[in-house]
Amino acid sequence: MDSLPTLILKPGEADRVIAGHPWIYEASILRITKPAEDGGVVQVKDHRQRLLGVGFFNSKSRIRVRLLSAHRVEIDERFFRERIQAALEVRRRHMPGATSFRLVNAESDFLTGLIVDKYEDVLVLQTSSMGMDQRKGVIVRVLQELLAPRAIVERNEMASRKFEGLPEASGTLSGEAPEEVEVRLNGLRFPMSMSGGHKTGLYLDQQSNYSQVARLAKGARVLDCFSFLGGFAIHAAKAGAARVLGIDQSEEATQAARRNAGLNGVGGVCEFETANVFDWLKGHTSHKADEAPKPEWDLVILDPPSFTRNRASVPDALRGYKEIHLRAMKLLVPGGTLATFCCSHHVDAGLFQEVILAAAYDARKRLRRTAIHSQSPDHPVIPSIPETEYLKGYTFEVLS
Ligand code: SAH
Numbered sequence: 001m002d003s004l005p006t007l008i009l010k011p012g013e014a015d016r017v018i019a020g021h022p023w024i025y026e027a028s029i030l031r032i033t034k035p036a037e038d039g040g041v042v043q044v045k046d047h048r049q050r051l052l053g054v055g056f057f058n059s060k061s062r063i064r065v066r067l068l069s070a071h072r073v074e075i076d077e078r079f080f081r082e083r084i085q086a087a088l089e090v091r092r093r094h095m096p097g098a099t100s101f102r103l104v105n106a107e108s109d110f111l112t113g114l115i116v117d118k119y120e121d122v123l124v125l126q127t128s129s130m131g132m133d134q135r136k137g138v139i140v141r142v143l144q145e146l147l148a149p150r151a152i153v154e155r156n157e158m159a160s161r162k163f164e165g166l167p168e169a170s171g172t173l174s175g176e177a178p179e180e181v182e183v184r185l186n187g188l189r190f191p192m193s194m195s196g197g198h199k200t201g202l203y204l205d206q207q208s209n210y211s212q213v214a215r216l217a218k219g220a221r222v223l224d225c226f227s228f229l230g231g232f233a234i235h236a237a238k239a240g241a242a243r244v245l246g247i248d249q250s251e252e253a254t255q256a257a258r259r260n261a262g263l264n265g266v267g268g269v270c271e272f273e274t275a276n277v278f279d280w281l282k283g284h285t286s287h288k289a290d291e292a293p294k295p296e297w298d299l300v301i302l303d304p305p306s307f308t309r310n311r312a313s314v315p316d317a318l319r320g321y322k323e324i325h326l327r328a329m330k331l332l333v334p335g336g337t338l339a340t341f342c343c344s345h346h347v348d349a350g351l352f353q354e355v356i357l358a359a360a361y362d363a364r365k366r367l368r369r370t371a372i373h374s375q376s377p378d379h380p381v382i383p384s385i386p387e388t389e390y391l392k393g394y395t396f397e398v399l400s
Contacts, residue, residue, distance in 0.1 A: 004043045004054070005036035007065060014046035017067065020384035022055065022112045024065035038165070039130040041075050056113070056131025060165035066112040066129050080135070080142045083111050088146060094377035095208070100183045101378035102204050103147075108380040108388045116143065117204065119181045119192055121150040125173065128156075130164050140173050151175035153194060186211050188234055189263050205391050206231055206303070206341075208376040213301060213339045213395065214239035220298035223247070223331065225277045225324065230257030230270065232301045232339075237266035241299075246272040247280050277304070278320075281327035293330050299337045300328040303393075306344040314346050318355050321347070325359035334400045341373065341393035349392040356394065364400070371395035 009017070013028035024044055036042045036057040044052045044065055054075065055067035068075055087109040091101050103123070104116040113129025116139075123143055127133040133156075140152050156169040183190045185207050192202055210231055217236035224233040227246025234257075237244045244266075248254050254272040261270035273280070285293045302324055307317035321342065328338055342352045349372075360367050373393030374381065381389040 004041060005057070006033040007036075007042055007044045007057075008032070008049070009044065009046050009052070011047045014050075014052055017044070017052045020382065022053075022067040022107060022110075022385070023063045024055070024067065026062055026064050029064060039134040041131070043072065056129055058130040058164055060130070061163055063129075066131065068110070068112070075131075075135075077138050077142060080111075080139055081145070083109065084116075084139075084142055084146060087111070090380060091378050098186075098207065098378070100185060100202075100204065101207065101376070103378070105379050105388075107385045108382055114139065118147070118149075119183050119194075119202075122177060122181050122194060123147065123149045123152045124155050125152060126155055126158065128158065128160055128164065128166075130166060133164075133166055136173065144174060149175065151177040153177050185231070186235065188238060190229060190231070190260055191263070202229065203231060205343075205375040205379045207378070209339075209341070209373050209393060210235040212371060212373065213299075216337050216339070216395070217241040217244075217299055220337075221296060222299045222301070223297045223328075224301045224303075225281070225328070226302065226304045227257055227272060228253050228303075230260045230272065232303060233257065233270050233272070234261050234264050234266060236299065236301075237261065237269040238264060241269060244270045246270065247275050247277050248272070249274065249276045277324060281324060281331070285327045285330045295331055295333045295336070297331050297336060298333055299339065300332055302328055302338070302340040304341075304343075306342075308344045308346050311346055317344060317347060318351070321352070321355045322359045322362075325356050326363050329359060329363040329365050329398050332398045334398075336398050337370075337395060338367075338398050339371075339373075339393065339395045341391065343391045345387065345390045352392055353394065356396070360398070366399045367396040368399060369394055369396050 008030045009028050010030045038058045040057055042057040043054045053067040053070040055065045057065050087104045100119050103118045104111055104114050106112055106115055113132035115126040117124045152174045154171055154173050177194050179195055181192050183192045214235035218240040220241050222236045222241045222244045224246040227233050227248045233244045233246040246257055251274045254274045257272045261267045287293050307320045308314050375391035
């Protein structure tokens with residue numbers, strides 16, 4: 001191990017790393033003792049030569065080193081077995097009974113650069129760092145040993161790979177992948193195509209929120225905005241909603257959601273409409289000066305895509321969030337329930353609630369917060385790595 005290339009950090013750069021952040025940026029590095037190979041293991045020390053950890057080096061990436069351990073361990077098959085086993089135990093402990101979940105969530109599981117999703121008996125792997133990519137073989141072996149999946153598929157089409165100098169790649173790494181897997185989320189059926197295509201993903205990170213929100217749906221008229229494949233809508237219908245309407249601008253998504261509702265035996269309760277949520281809400285809340293909008297809904301769910309990818313666009317995003325909340329509040333019956341989510345990393349829980357409060361002010365409503373939501377436990381939050389926390393949500397009763 002002493003022969004590992006050693007990166008020495010500049011003074012003042014070690015604290016973040018000691019606190020648990022695994023990324024070493026180019027600008028933090030003082031010097032390197034000998035040339036390192038891209039994807040190879042290096043050790044990192046502070047300027048006083050104290051060990052900070054070992055990780056994968058990549059000269060092509062702005063993140064020069066991705067630390068894997070604070071200790072001087074071998075990054076070998078045993079290392080991957082222990083880390084992946086630990087990740088599996090977290091899921092088994094916190095999501096007992098779940099059969100589809102994110103098995104490894106990169107930094108959240110101290111395996112930066114590796115994501116593994118379990119869709120029933122098929123595993124889907126993504127490697128976003130050079131070091132991880134080079135070790136796909138050993139990772140596949142460990143996954144076979146721990147879970148004996150029917151197939152392991154690689155889905156490395158993400159654009160971020162080019163920042164690591166990696167080409168796009170997809171295909172089957174082991175076993176035989178079926179065309180389609182019938183994924184179970186909380187026991188409900190969501191078929192997922194395995195043969196590529198971009199609209200294939202399911203939002204595993206909402207799995208626990210689906211059931212938390214569905215608990216409030218019994219007997220309710222439910223409006224699911226940004227319904228995608230019908231995750232919230234179908235869970236609500238299964239939980240006994242009187243009527244469910246899902247809105248999504250993607251025709252492909254609303255068609256799939258309709259199919260999914262039928263498959264789960266709630267096709268009669270669920271309707272899906274292809275529309276822009278902003279336009280739809282506006283159309284249903286605009287009214288003549290002398291008439292108030294007619295509230296129709298007992299439960300409104302807002303789960304939009306991230307409105308912002310960077311800090312600069314946060315003000316625009318906030319205007320968007322405020323608008324949909326204001327209109328959703330107007331559509332709720334007095335005392336109705338609003339379940340709302342924000343997956344933008346740049347809008348934190350505090351700011352998100354502020355924007356909801358600003359909407360409530362304009363709508364002249366008061367809010368009683370009845371739940372705080374986060375990403376499902378298969379996307380663990382590591383507080384010392386802020387990037388691991390991105391999904392937040394609240395449930396409010398909206399009082400007039
Ligand atoms: N609630 C979903 C996830 C929503 S993802 C689930 O749990 O699975 C965001 C969805 O919003 C996508 O399906 C996308 O097609 C849709 N979308 C994005 N912008 C939209 C808009 N302005 N109006 C309607 N749908 C929109």
